[in-house]
Amino acid sequence: DIEQVMSFTDENNTGVWDHNVPYMFNSTEEAKKIFECLIHPIKPDKFFKELWERKPLLVRRHLENYNDGWFSTAELDKILRQENIHFGVNLDVTTFTDGKRETHNPAGRAHAPVVWDFYQNGCSVRMLNPQTYSRNVWKLLSVLQEYFGCCCGANVYLTPPGTQGFAPHYDDIEAFILQLEGKKYWRLYSPRSDAETLPRLSSGNFSEDDIGEPILDVVLEPGDLLYFPRGVIHQGKALEDTHSLHITVSCYQKNTWGDLLEKLMPRALQIAIEEDVDFRKGLPRDYMDVMGIANSDIDNPQRKVFLRKIQQLMTKLISHAPVDSACDQLSKHYIHDSLPPVLSEAEKSCSVHGDGERWEKSKKCVVGTAEMEPDTQIKIIRKGVLRLLAEDDDVRIYHSLDNTRIYHGSDPQYIEISAEAGPAVEYLIHSYPEYVAIDSLPLGTLDEKIAIASVLYDHGLLLTSEPLDSIDDDESSGEPDNC
Amino acid sequence: DIEQVMSFTDENNTGVWDHNVPYMFNSTEEAKKIFECLIHPIKPDKFFKELWERKPLLVRRHLENYNDGWFSTAELDKILRQENIHFGVNLDVTTFTDGKRETHNPAGRAHAPVVWDFYQNGCSVRMLNPQTYSRNVWKLLSVLQEYFGCCCGANVYLTPPGTQGFAPHYDDIEAFILQLEGKKYWRLYSPRSDAETLPRLSSGNFSEDDIGEPILDVVLEPGDLLYFPRGVIHQGKALEDTHSLHITVSCYQKNTWGDLLEKLMPRALQIAIEEDVDFRKGLPRDYMDVMGIANSDIDNPQRKVFLRKIQQLMTKLISHAPVDSACDQLSKHYIHDSLPPVLSEAEKSCSVHGDGERWEKSKKCVVGTAEMEPDTQIKIIRKGVLRLLAEDDDVRIYHSLDNTRIYHGSDPQYIEISAEAGPAVEYLIHSYPEYVAIDSLPLGTLDEKIAIASVLYDHGLLLTSEPLDSIDDDESSGEPDNC
Amino acid sequence: DIEQVMSFTDENNTGVWDHNVPYMFNSTEEAKKIFECLIHPIKPDKFFKELWERKPLLVRRHLENYNDGWFSTAELDKILRQENIHFGVNLDVTTFTDGKRETHNPAGRAHAPVVWDFYQNGCSVRMLNPQTYSRNVWKLLSVLQEYFGCCCGANVYLTPPGTQGFAPHYDDIEAFILQLEGKKYWRLYSPRSDAETLPRLSSGNFSEDDIGEPILDVVLEPGDLLYFPRGVIHQGKALEDTHSLHITVSCYQKNTWGDLLEKLMPRALQIAIEEDVDFRKGLPRDYMDVMGIANSDIDNPQRKVFLRKIQQLMTKLISHAPVDSACDQLSKHYIHDSLPPVLSEAEKSCSVHGDGERWEKSKKCVVGTAEMEPDTQIKIIRKGVLRLLAEDDDVRIYHSLDNTRIYHGSDPQYIEISAEAGPAVEYLIHSYPEYVAIDSLPLGTLDEKIAIASVLYDHGLLLTSEPLDSIDDDESSGEPDNC
Amino acid sequence: DIEQVMSFTDENNTGVWDHNVPYMFNSTEEAKKIFECLIHPIKPDKFFKELWERKPLLVRRHLENYNDGWFSTAELDKILRQENIHFGVNLDVTTFTDGKRETHNPAGRAHAPVVWDFYQNGCSVRMLNPQTYSRNVWKLLSVLQEYFGCCCGANVYLTPPGTQGFAPHYDDIEAFILQLEGKKYWRLYSPRSDAETLPRLSSGNFSEDDIGEPILDVVLEPGDLLYFPRGVIHQGKALEDTHSLHITVSCYQKNTWGDLLEKLMPRALQIAIEEDVDFRKGLPRDYMDVMGIANSDIDNPQRKVFLRKIQQLMTKLISHAPVDSACDQLSKHYIHDSLPPVLSEAEKSCSVHGDGERWEKSKKCVVGTAEMEPDTQIKIIRKGVLRLLAEDDDVRIYHSLDNTRIYHGSDPQYIEISAEAGPAVEYLIHSYPEYVAIDSLPLGTLDEKIAIASVLYDHGLLLTSEPLDSIDDDESSGEPDNC
The missing domain is CATH 1.10.10.1500 (JmjC domain-containing ribosomal oxygenase (ROX), dimer domain)
Incomplete structure (x- = not known):
């Protein structure tokens, strides 16, 4: 249906994504690249103008390894063995048979053989927060959240051949479905009314009688993408002769x-x-x-x-x-909801994660003292990891660096700074992605400049253009235990 | 100061108020009359146009018994002896000496001799809710609340000769001060800023340095009235040779x-x-x-x-x-905050408070059964005692009839009626103050009309034009205990 | 059944109770007298030895006005008209018909005609706290609570001719049923098991099949008494040709x-x-x-x-x-649960309720200042109104004088005194019922003795042997408003 | 002081501990061995008879690598770099200088260079829960908790040369101090009173004036052990020429x-x-x-x-x-407080952690289905990981297998079983450490036996004597995606 869904066949696509974490000189740019790969060959401008929050998009790539690397059933097996996955918390086993939707979760940890037993018996397996356990999903979402300016989530769905795990329903998020393995037969339906267009809450389970004629009716194959806005009713069933694995990336929940x-x-x-x-x-x-x-x-x-x-x-x-203040409040929630960034080794070496002071076992003392200098070149480590707020008469930098990969696994983290240091932080934010010398920060004295830079560096918020030099490595006396 | 305060000398006044409860054919009218007496000789139109929420009004009546009847020190003495008055709850004893404001409340009940001991030692006595114990204050406030369309309160202040009980401050209510006994020297000061004009909250205690020059400087004598809007700073001191007693009637707290x-x-x-x-x-x-x-x-x-x-x-x-709905919510609070109405004997006899069914001791049975007839003439008992609301999918009549004379002494009281009966209640509301026949209610059947009228009558919401006739008084057989 | 119930026919009784409040020289003695009247002609020693918590007692007095004065249906009618009685809070209307127990309470105030309408339609009327509204019931309970050393309550039951209002059940209190008007047919049944003997909680409603054969089967007539312990199952029905009114006095709830x-x-x-x-x-x-x-x-x-x-x-x-300390904790609850004492006019005149300081209207000043002297004779106003406790490092006198007639209508009230004053209070407690001179209190200085006596007097805890003399009545100058 | 402290010099000790996880045929035995190593050369019998909860024990080993392997400063450095360690939550930086104890924790994550900066400036570093991050500490505590029958904890203390991080104080736990690196000068003092002997709560900080003369005064060197009961006051200071690292193992907090x-x-x-x-x-x-x-x-x-x-x-x-029931309640808390067990590879392969069903990537299906047979030999995986309780009318097996290495990181975990299956679980508990055949479980039918064994196996509570055989590996057809 040309009007209700946009469908593409990506004839000439040959690319596959690069899953390595780059040194992100400009995280905004990198985020944009990832999103372009996600919806390729549609261009973002076209996507946001014609499809976003409006109608579904189908891209058939005929390139079965296009989505490879983000997740696999083998990775799921490995996670079940290595991580403390709990039924009902991290993973659901469900069926939708003869119009009846059921959840079969037992209590406690989801050991691999137990999960596979359910699967063998026809249960769909939904992993609720793969980003907590899969480095690649974490990477994907931590970059996309910066692109969308809002929290991104993901679910992974594994469906046994010939089965369906969920009833028709609509969700409260924008959904990007990446087919990873096997084939799934999808049907999409228009929102049933204006009130259910871009809804605030997900629906309950529908019966066929509730939902009318599908606007899309398609078999997704590995490499394909399906996007649809919140409110679009959907259901999917694995083909008889194959299982199906897909990941659904979600965003824009309560971000209106x-x-x-x-x-x-x-x-x-x-x-x-x-x-x-x-x-x-x-x-x-x-x-x-x-x-x-x-x-x-x-x-x-x-x-x-x-x-x-x-x-x-x-x-x-x-x-x-007070529009700016309300935006800041929303941003604060975004920062707390966010995944922490995935850092490359190069980035680590130019931040507090790098060598710096360390325990030297043989000398039994701390070595490697490194200090910032007036000409040290610094920048914010990622465009989207911090937010400067005025709150309760204080100036605070909320940041996501100490967040866990579990949603709200830690309290909101912030650094309190002096009002005077505020413009220096703003300067760093607005200079991004360029490096600036500490000496150029708009602050009174060099000490103040070094001080604010050190605080930000110590909390992991800064990248230096090069790893900091150690000032004591050569001088250390070698006296036992008395460095 | 002609610009900041309006002052009147009421040369020709000879009237005193009538404190009897009338049969209120039209409570709106009665309320207006009471208010006219309160501010006499100013006319309400002029008052609301020029003074209300704008500037103080002083009326010197030279008629010392003009305010008589509302309250007296003798009544206070009687209340202390007969009622369970508690320090800190119903009554405060305070001093303001050498710029220091202190409260001297002990714990427990305020027995008369103990209160008078404090008074003899120079303490001011503030009674916080005289309406709970004084029938005339109850009457005054229950009528004024209908006039103002908001909850009215009162405090009584008794001050020993030559003392002051309170520091300069402003309140969050419109204040009408009626001087009852003795003389008090009052000073009023303009709000100190726009932000303190018509403030939402009362101030703390000010020192003389905080408040500038007075805009009014006057000795109130019995019969006088002083009005000032919320935000006007004030202080009062009893003259050296006389105690002072006044009542402050307050309204328009959080009614903006x-x-x-x-x-x-x-x-x-x-x-x-x-x-x-x-x-x-x-x-x-x-x-x-x-x-x-x-x-x-x-x-x-x-x-x-x-x-x-x-x-x-x-x-x-x-x-x-939803403006109407928000007004209804505010009205609901008003109904809950209200004092119950004071009914005259005549009104009682034409309502559920009248004879009706009663226990006949000699016959050991119930006699006096009275029922409503199609031609029974009915009206709402007071314009302001009820409010018809749509709430939680129900139609409810919130009313103040079962309220206690203690503020929020009972939960909000309402009657749930059918949606069909709503228009009949609206009809009664809009017919006020006229009586209408039950038969004329806009409802389908006579049974329904009698039913809604009975429900309202049983809750005390209706007046009949005449006491209901008893249907069994003549027929009763006189057999012992078997009526 | 001679073994399970003790029954008496009180042949020679001619007395009726005296409902006037006496000047209680010794409240313990007065309480004993009231209880003796209650169970007359059984003697208390016999009662507590053979019946209390063991088996029912029936006293048939053939003296129909023996219980007169405590309550009547006419008083109920009056209360309904004068007090703010609410369905479900103060009064229930119930039926037990064809084995089905139902409550018919509407919302809101129980106006007399509405209650009588229910009664006419066969509903029993239970008043839950008659002591709040009936001075005589208050008197009865306030004295009995001192006798029993625990909170006493009461319910009044009015039953239309030929009806039963409640299903068979047992209660968690010792019950004294005083038949006041009409006749009721009672059946009592033994506890069904050891576990239901002297139970901590009341039962639900039983059917006839649950309860076996009655151990008592009797028609109560005015003047009669029926006592039974908690756990005894009971049901009562008004005779066909007469209504029934009785009051149930209860005690020993959670006092084990x-x-x-x-x-x-x-x-x-x-x-x-x-x-x-x-x-x-x-x-x-x-x-x-x-x-x-x-x-x-x-x-x-x-x-x-x-x-x-x-x-x-x-x-x-x-x-x-810490047995004493635990007893004190229980006593503290008893004090809070108690009704305040009913004072005679004579008692009032010798306590803080007496004249003392008062407002002299004509002189516009306080007169009647009275002070305690070293030889003033004092005693505690009632044996059971106070309790001396050590709590939170303080010495506190908990008392029931400021309690309301509504159960827990006020917070626990106490006076904090110095540890030094403790023995003086103990001395007063142990001297009861004798008066002692203030000077004889075991305290260091006369000032301290006067001080503790004044604090107790001001809170209403003391009686003086004679009204305090006023020291200023003669001296007062008569100067207008400047006493 | 021979009477107050027991001191040993371990002349002949040559052993070092084996930090590998063994296949624990009998976890009780293994736990005993670990404890014997801990206090070597003292025998446990002597220890519990003469020292435990009585007086300190000092063992000087002159074998500096005796405690090696449990923890090291190098491991701390690594943990700081790899784990999300937060100031105040997982780690404190403190000083005790000139009699003043201070905590210097900033907010947020404790990055290695920041921690080392504090250390360089003389701060002691205390890691609060090394078991969460160090596999060897986890192992040590998980075994000792089984030995002691109560929760064991640990703190690691790193002290810069010549400094002291904490004021003299006593704790509420039995303490075993294992000196790991460098030297520390310890002083111990007797409890100050009977009331502070085996106290329930830790003390505040003492000054020298509070604590009297030391009963022990010693320099601990690597390999040494110091034990002292709760209530023993202690302070330690690193020698001038060396840092100090020790781990304190604690137990018996609120286990009395x-x-x-x-x-x-x-x-x-x-x-x-x-x-x-x-x-x-x-x-x-x-x-x-x-x-x-x-x-x-x-x-x-x-x-x-x-x-x-x-x-x-x-x-x-x-x-x-109900003593048994109260013991069970305490045991339930123990199970919740416990660390999960550390399993060897051999143990994993004979439990739900072994292969079993798994995803076969190449075949795109699940393979390796393994089932329990009547003759499968089973045993509980560790003596102390489960507890059978009757609770709320259910039979429940509380277990620690799904606990996290963070204290109370998950809710108490339990499996509900039928009352009939209870004896089978008891049989398994009492058979430990021997294997029993499923067929020998005291239950009616074979199905029931298999069922309870499967439930326990699926939750990880069972070891089989050999890895379960896969029943489908040979048969699997190899058809793509349709196993």
């Missing part, structure tokens, strides 16, 4: 104008009440006689005056709305 | 446009998000790069687009705002 | 050795652990191998050693048990 | 008779009240007159009767005490 307004409006009203006496004036003595549901059908000039007043005040509210 | 908007805005946003997909669309991918405090000084076209979008959505919000 | 031990044991253990290192020694390394349900059938010497050790420690616990 | 009684007594009382009517009988009416602090000095026969009654009831309590 409405969500921002929910942060913004209460604060806007609070400010308006503080700043504008009109909001603090008393209601008309007799408003209860003309307002209220029981009076809503009555044509009354006082009602009109009252409603006009409300309209005036609501219009006035706009000028009091 | 801002308070209504606090109910309205979250619901408006929720509705907008449900009804309008524009509120459910995703934020721009890169909004975090241009928005936020760290970017607020940057001139950027994307920022402008973003801000314009917010402005559009906030403007759209107006059309989704 | 077990309740005391629940306060005592945790504290005993805590003290033992603090004081005795044996309780702080480690468990045997391998106790888990021999102990636990899975090992309970195994005959093992280590188990025996372990069990013997537990036995030793539990025996040791006895010597650490 | 008192802790067991805290579980036991409330339940014993509850049972006694249910089972014995004596506990449900009412208190004497007048007990408040003779009991309570205010009466405690009065010699009164009623008091004696009352106290004797309490004594009787407390003695009776003993016979109602």
Whole structure:
């Protein structure tokens, strides 16, 4: 259906993705490249103009190893053996048979033989947070989250031949389905109403009677991509002669104008009440006689005056709305929701993860003391790992570097800095991706410049253009245990 | 100061108030009369146009018994002896000496001799809720609340000769001070800033240095009235040769446009998000790069687009705002905050408080069964005691009849009725103060009409034009214990 | 059944009770008298030896006005009209028809005509806390609580002719049923098992099949008394030709050795652990191998050693048990649960309720200052209204004087005194019912003696042998408003 | 001091520990061996008879690599680089200088260079849970916990030359200090009072004035051991010319008779009240007159009767005490507190961690199905990893297999089994360490035997004597994706 779905056959594609972590000179650029690979051969501009939040996209690549490397059933087997995977927490085993959707999770750890037993008996296996265990999924999502400016998640679905694990339903996220192994027969259906278009919450399970005619009806093969917006009803079934494995990358859950307004409006009203006496004036003595549901059908000039007043005040509210502050609040949540970045070895060596001070076993002392110099070239380690906020009368840098690969596995992490150091951090943010010398930071004294750079470096927020030089390696005396 | 305070000398006044509870044919009218007496000789129209929420009003009546009857020190003495008055809960003993404000409340019940001991030692006595114990204060407030369409409260202040009990401060309510006994020297000061004009919260204690020059400087005598808006700083001291007793009637606490908007805005946003997909669309991918405090000084076209979008959505919000529903929510709080009405004997006899069924001791049975007839003439017992609301898919009549004279002494009381009966209740509300025949209620069958009238009558919400006739008084057989 | 119930016919009784509040020289004695009247002609010694917590007692008095004065249906009617009685809170309307027990409470206030309507339609009316509204019930319970040393309650039951309002069941209180009006047919049944003898909780509703043969089968007439212990199953039905009104006085709810031990044991253990290192020694390394349900059938010497050790420690616990302190904790609850005392006019005049300082309207000042003198004779106002406790490093007098007639209508009330003043309070407690001179209190200085006496007097805890003399009545100058 | 400390010089010791995980045929035996090595050359019998919970033990080994392998500063360096170590959560940096104890933790992750910077500046480094990151520490503690029958913990302390990181204090655990690197000067002091002997809680920081003369004064060298009971005050300082690294193994925190009684007594009382009517009988009416602090000095026969009654009831309590059940509750906590076991490769291959069903990448299907047979020989995988409990009317096996290496990182894990299967589990527990054939389990049918064995196996609780045979490896058809 040309109008409701965009379908592509990617005739000439020969590329496969590079799964190595690059030294990300510019993480924005790298993120864009990854996304371009994801939707290739569609161009992002076209995608966001014509498809995003509008209609599904199908890309048939006829290149079965195009999506290779992100995940595999073999990796799932390995994870089950090596990690503490729990039923119901990290993994579900489900069936959808004769119109009935069931979950079969026992309690406790999901040992590999137990999971395979369920699989052999026709259960679909859904891994809920592969990014916690798979380095490549982590990598993919940590880069895409920077591209989308919002938290990205993933589920992996393994389906035995000839079975279906889930009932038709719609989700509350934008979905990118990457077919990895085997074949799956997908059917997509339009949202059933305006109210279910771009919905805030996922649906329950539908029956065939609820959902009408499909707008797409296709067999996905390895290498293929299927995108659809939140609200699009979908169901998939593995073909009779093959299992199916795909990964669904998700984003834009609760990342809408409405969500921002929910942060913004209460604060806007609070400010308006503080700043504008009109909001603090008393209601008309007799408003209860003309307002209220029981009076809503009555044509009354006082009602009109009252409603006009409300309209005036609501219009006035706009000028009091602290939009930047509300955006910062949303950003703070984004930072907390984020995966930590995956760093390359090169990046590690130019940050706090590099050698620096270390315990020298033979000398029984610490060696390798390295210090920042005025001409040390520095930059933020990734565009999207930090956010500068004014909060509770403090200036804080919220960052995602100490986040765990488990969603909200740690509390929001922030560094409190002095108000004076704020512009230096802003300068670093706006200079990205370029390196700047510490000496060029907009701060009074060199000591202050070194100090803020050191704090950021110590928390892992900075990259230096080269590994810091050690100042003591040569001088160390070699005296036993008395460096 | 002609500009900041309006002062009157009421040369010709000869009237005193009538403290009897009338049969309130029209409670709105009665309420208006009471308020006119309160501010006499100022007319309400002038008052609300020129003074209300704007500037203080002083009326010197030279008629020392003008305010008589509302309260007296003798009544306070009687209440202390008869009621379970507790320090800190119902009554405070305080001093303001050498610029220091202190509260001297011991624990437990405030027995009269103990309170008078404090008084003899120079303590001011503040009774916090005289309406709970004084029938006349109850009467005054229960009528004024209907006039103002909001909860009214009162404090009584008794001050020993030559002392002051409180530091200069401002309150969060509109204050009407009625001087009852003795003389008090008052000084009023303008709000110190726009932000303290019509403030939402009361101030702490000020020192003389904080408050500037008084705008009013006057000795109140019995019969006088002093009104001032919230935010006006004030202090009062009893003259050296006399004690002082006054009652402060208060209203309009948290009854502003801002308070209504606090109910309205979250619901408006929720509705907008449900009804309008524009509120459910995703934020721009890169909004975090241009928005936020760290970017607020940057001139950027994307920022402008973003801000314009917010402005559009906030403007759209107006059309989704459920103003009537928010007014109903505020009204519901008003009903819960209200004092129950004071009923005259005549009113009692024409309501559920009248004879009706009763236990006949000599016959050892119930007599006096009375029933409503199609031609029974009924009306709501007071304009302001009930509110019809749609809530949680039910139609409810919230009412204040079972409220106690202690603030929030009972939970909000409501009657659930069928949606069909709603218009009959609306009809009764809009017919007020006229009586209507039960038969004329806009409902399908006579049974339904009798049923809704009976429910309202049984909860005390209805007045009949005459006491209901008893149907069994004549027929009763007189057989012992078997009526 | 001579063995299971004790029945009496009180042939010669001619007395009726005196419902006036006496000046209680000795509240213990007065309480005893009231209880003797209650169970007359049984003597208390016999009652507590043979019946209390053992078996029912029936006294048929053939003196229909014997119980008069405590309550009547006419008083119920009056209360419904004058007080704010709420369905479900203060009053229930119920039926038990064809083996089915139902409650018919509507929401809100129970207006008299509405209640009588239910009654006319065959509903029983149960008033839950008549002591709050009936001065005589208050009097009865406030005295009996002192007799029993525990909280006493009451329910009033009005039953229409020929109906039953409740299913057979047992309660968790000792019950004294005083038949007031009409006749009721009662059947009593033995507890069904040891476990249901003196139970801690009331039962649900039983059917006839559950309860066996009655041990008592009697028609109660006005003036009669029926007592039965908690656990005795009972049901009552009004005779066909008459309504029935009775009051059930209840006591000993959660006032058992077990309740005391629940306060005592945790504290005993805590003290033992603090004081005795044996309780702080480690468990045997391998106790888990021999102990636990899975090992309970195994005959093992280590188990025996372990069990013997537990036995030793539990025996040791006895010597650490702070029995007095636990009794005080229970007493504290009793004080909080209590009704305040009913004072006679004579008692009021000799306490803080007497004249003392008062507002003299004509002089516009306080007169009647009265002060305690060294030779003022004082005593505690009632034996049971206070309790001296050591708590949180403070010495506190908990008292019931500021309690309300509504159960737990106020927080526990206490006065904090100095540790030095403790013996003076003990002296007063142990001197009861005799008066002692303030000067004889065991305290260092006269000032301290006057101080503690004043604090107790001001809180209403003391009676003086005569009203305090006023010291200023003659001297007062008569100057207007400047006493 | 020969009486207060036992000191040994281990002249002939030549052994070093074997840090490999053995195939633990009998985990009880293995645990004993590890403990024997820990305290070598003292024998456990002597240790527990003369020293445990009594006095310190010092073993000077003159064998500097005796404790090697458990931990090293080099391993700390590695952990800091590889793991997400957070200041305040996993690691503290502290100083004790001029009598002042300070903690210098910044917020966030403890990157190696930052930690070494603190160290260079004289800070001690304490790692709070090395078992989470060090496999050898995990191994040591997981075995010792089985030996002690209680949770074991560990802290690692790295101290720069010439510094002290902590003030003198005592702890609430039995401490085994293993000196690993460098030298530390230790001083030990006796508990200051009986109340501080075997204390329940750790102390605050002491000054020299608080603690008297040391009972031990020694320099620990690598290979040495120092044990002391909870309550022994201690302080240690690195020698001027060397850093110091030691690990403190701790156990017996809240594992005392008192802790067991805290579980036991409330339940014993509850049972006694249910089972014995004596506990449900009412208190004497007048007990408040003779009991309570205010009466405690009065010699009164009623008091004696009352106290004797309490004594009787407390003695009776003993016979109602559910000791096994309380032990099980304590055991349940132990299981939750435990580290999971460290399994050898051999053990893994004979349990659910072995091959079993697995994904065969080339065949694109699951292969290796293995099933238990009647003659399969099974045993519990470790003596101490599970506990059979009756709880909430269910039979549950609590186990520690799914615990994380972070304390309480997962909820308590249990398997619910049928009451019938209970004896089979008991049989397995009591058969340990011997293998038994599934067929020999005391259960009705073979299916039931296989079923309970499978459930235990699937949760990782069973070892088989040999790896299970795969039943499908030969038969598998090799057809692509359709096994």
